[in-house]
Amino acid sequence: MKGLKLEGVGRVSGGEYDSIKLEGVSSCSENIKAEDIxxxxxxxxxxxxxxxxxxxxxVSDFKSNIRAKKVIVSGVFNxxxxxxxxxxxxxxxxxxxTGGEIYADVLRADGCISAREVYGDNITIETHxxxxxxxxxxxxxxxxxKLIEATTxxxxxxxxxxxxxxxxxxxxxxxxxxxxxxxxxxxxxxxxVGSITGNYAIxxxxxx
Amino acid sequence: MNLISKKDLLAITGISYGQxxxxxxxxxxPEEWFLKQxxxxxxxxxxxxxxxLSRIKSILDLKDIxxxxxxAKILSPESSVEKISxxxxxxxxxxxxxxxxxxxxxxxxxxxxxxxxxxTIAISQTAKRIGLSQEAMKNLLRKSAAAAMQLKTxxxxxxxxxxxEEYHAVFTPNLVAMNFDNEIEMKEQLPLSEITDSIKIxxxxxxxx
Numbered sequence: 001m002k003g004l005k006l007e008g009v010g011r012v013s014g015g016e017y018d019s020i021k022l023e024g025v026s027s028c029s030e031n032i033k034a035e036d037i038x039x040x041x042x043x044x045x046x047x048x049x050x051x052x053x054x055x056x057x058x059v060s061d062f063k064s065n066i067r068a069k070k071v072i073v074s075g076v077f078n079x080x081x082x083x084x085x086x087x088x089x090x091x092x093x094x095x096x097x098t099g100g101e102i103y104a105d106v107l108r109a110d111g112c113i114s115a116r117e118v119y120g121d122n123i124t125i126e127t128h129x130x131x132x133x134x135x136x137x138x139x140x141x142x143x144x145x146k147l148i149e150a151t152t153x154x155x156x157x158x159x160x161x162x163x164x165x166x167x168x169x170x171x172x173x174x175x176x177x178x179x180x181x182x183x184x185x186x187x188x189x190x191x192x193v194g195s196i197t198g199n200y201a202i203x204x205x206x207x208x
Numbered sequence: 209m210n211l212i213s214k215k216d217l218l219a220i221t222g223i224s225y226g227q228x229x230x231x232x233x234x235x236x237x238p239e240e241w242f243l244k245q246x247x248x249x250x251x252x253x254x255x256x257x258x259x260x261l262s263r264i265k266s267i268l269d270l271k272d273i274x275x276x277x278x279x280a281k282i283l284s285p286e287s288s289v290e291k292i293s294x295x296x297x298x299x300x301x302x303x304x305x306x307x308x309x310x311x312x313x314x315x316x317x318x319x320x321x322x323x324x325x326x327x328t329i330a331i332s333q334t335a336k337r338i339g340l341s342q343e344a345m346k347n348l349l350r351k352s353a354a355a356a357m358q359l360k361t362x363x364x365x366x367x368x369x370x371x372x373e374e375y376h377a378v379f380t381p382n383l384v385a386m387n388f389d390n391e392i393e394m395k396e397q398l399p400l401s402e403i404t405d406s407i408k409i410x411x412x413x414x415x416x417x
Contacts, residue, residue, distance in 0.1 A: 086233050103233045105226065121226025151226035166224060180215075 014047055022058070031064075039075070054087075056094070071104075073111070081116075113143045123150040126171065127157030142173075156188070168200075210383065211243065211254040212261070221264045234276045236267055236283050238363055238401075240381075256383065259399050266405045281416055282408050291319035296414050300325070302407065304332040306342045307349055314353045322415055326404045327356050330366050331377075333403070334396045338368070344375055352377035362404045368396040 004012065005021045012020065014030020021038045031047035036055075043060040051068040057075045065084045071077075073092040079085055081099025090102070092109035102113070104120040112127050127143045142157050149164040156171030163176050166183035170176060174191035181200035187193050218225065231237045241263075243254045263283065270279055294308050297320070307328055315324050328349060335345035348368070356364070356379045365383045369376055370393045378386075388394060408415050 103229055105230055105233075119225070119229040119232075121224070121230060149225055150229075151224040164225070182218075 012045075109143070113145060115145050117147045118145050118149070120150045122152045123148060123165075124154040125158050126155070169203075210257040212257040213247075214253040214255070217255060217260060217264075221261070221268070223264060223268075230276070231267060235280045236276065237263060240363060256399070259401055262402050262405060266409065270409065282412060283405055290415060291321055292325060292414055293319050297325065297328075299414065300329070300407070300411060302329045302332060302403075304335060304342075304345060307332060307346065310346055310349065314350055322404070322408075323356075323360055323362055324353075325415075326362050326400050326407065327353065327366075329403050329407060330398060330400055334366070334368050334398065338395045340375065348375045348377060352379070355379055362400040365397060365399050367394065369394045 002017055003019045004017050006012065006024055006026050008024045010024065010026050012022070012026055012028035012032060014028065014032055017032065017034040019036040019038075020032065020034045021040075022043050023040045025042045027044040029046040031049070032045070033050040035052040037049070037051045037053070039056040039058045039060050041058045043058065045060065046063045048064040049062065049066045049068070051066075053070045053072070054066070054068045055072045056077050059076045061078045062083060063080045066079065066086065068087045069089070071085070071087045071090045073090070073096055074094045076094055077092075077096045079096070079098035079100055083098065083100045084103065085096070085098060085100070086103040088105045090104040090107045090109070092107070092111045092113060094111045095114075096102070096109070096112070097114045099116055101117045101119065102115050105122065107118065107120055107123045107125070109125045110128055113125055125143050142159050143155075144159045146161045147164070148155070148160055148162070151165060152167045153163060153165040154169040154171065155163070155174055157173045159175045161177045162180070163170070163178075164180040166181070168179060168181045168183075168185050170179070170187045170191050170193060172188045172190045174188070176191070177194040179185065179193055179196045181196065181198045183200060184203040185196070185200045186203045212220075214228070218228065228237070232239065232242070237260070241255050241260055243256075244251055245254055266283060267279060270282070274282065294311060297303055297308055297311070298305070303325075311320060311324075311328065312318055331345060331349045331352065334340070335348070340348065352366070355377065356366070359379055359381070364379045364381055367378045367380065367386060369378070369388065371391065375395070383397060383399070386394060
């Protein structure tokens with residue numbers, strides 16, 4: 001296998017790599033597979049991506065599915081509607097925007113996530129105020145998700161249609177239409193929640 | 209199709225959202241089993257009841273013995289499995305030995321794909337359950353092979369019915385209600401995936417690379 005480093009403007013050929021490091025403006029129209037992918041510039045990818053670790057501190061646009069062990073986003077990660085992002089672990093200090101689905105065992109975001117659906121085990125999305133530099137640049141100040149479904153959910157600064165989970169913490173500045181909870185539930189006084197269903201127990205903030 | 213809602217599935221099996229989605233991500237549960245439908249609460253996800261309950265039982269039984277990656281190989285219909293010879297298939301007691309001799313003629317090869325083995329088992333088991341003669345069983349396999357091969361996936365349902373004295377089979381991606389006229393008698397409906405889970409586990413040494 002091979003390593004690839006692009007610093008200027010160029011195209012990435014599809015195929016398998018050990019590592020890919022993209023610092024300029026690059027694109028790829030085929031599927032790529034690599035143990036490690038680092039994006040520091042601008043990257044557009046039409047093919048599917050399979051990676052061990054994926055790190056994006058630039059701006060990337062993906063048209064097809066992404067499957068990785070770990071995804072770290074401190075830049076902007078755009079995924080086309082209908083495509084999926086799947087990872088064991090996702091860490092987001094920047095922006096993830098997708099009209100599709102995100103699957104992660106663990107998702108920790110203090111940036112912004114805009115997605116149709118987010119599924120997983122342990123989902124934490126805390127979009128802070130004031131928002132960070134990257135988030136501000138893209139004029140996104142709240143995470144906006146249609147459906148969040150996970151075992152443990154902790155959100156703040158999130159607008160969501162539906163939140164379903166076992167243990168749910170709805171922190172400050174959230175707006176959620178409906179919650180279904182089967183474990184413990186906390187709702188911050190600054191947040192608004194429409195209907196709440198399920199066999200849940202109300203929990204004080206900070207309690208396990 | 210007999211469906212179960214996601215909420216009921218989690219309550220009955222005791223698994224968490226996290227486990228369900230991890231297993232989906234690991235391809236242990238096929239994406240096409242997640243059926244989004246409108247419900248009074250909005251959109252809800254349903255599953256084909258028998259298939260998902262059987263699959264989750266298999267995963268729970270095996271998850272402490274195999275890694276998720278190994279389990280995906282065992283359970284995923286897309287997982288690569290070895291082509292298998294008639295000689296090896298003699299070990300598979302779920303196949304009626306009478307069918308083994310016609311397999312090369314039916315599938316036009318000497319080594320068989322897992323899907324072909326699954327179909328042969330389905331026909332064997334159906335024949336046993338509804339009491340088909342050996343000749344009728346062989347004819348049913350001959351007739352149904354071409355139709356099943358067009359779909360070439362184990363995520364299908366096999367429906368066997370009787371017209372006059374002739375048995376026929378139809379293959380559908382989902383379990384569908386079929387309303388026949390009174391000259392056609394439905395004899396059996398079974399998901400191939402239910403067979404494949406248990407067979408792959410039982411004869412792992414034959415099928416898994």
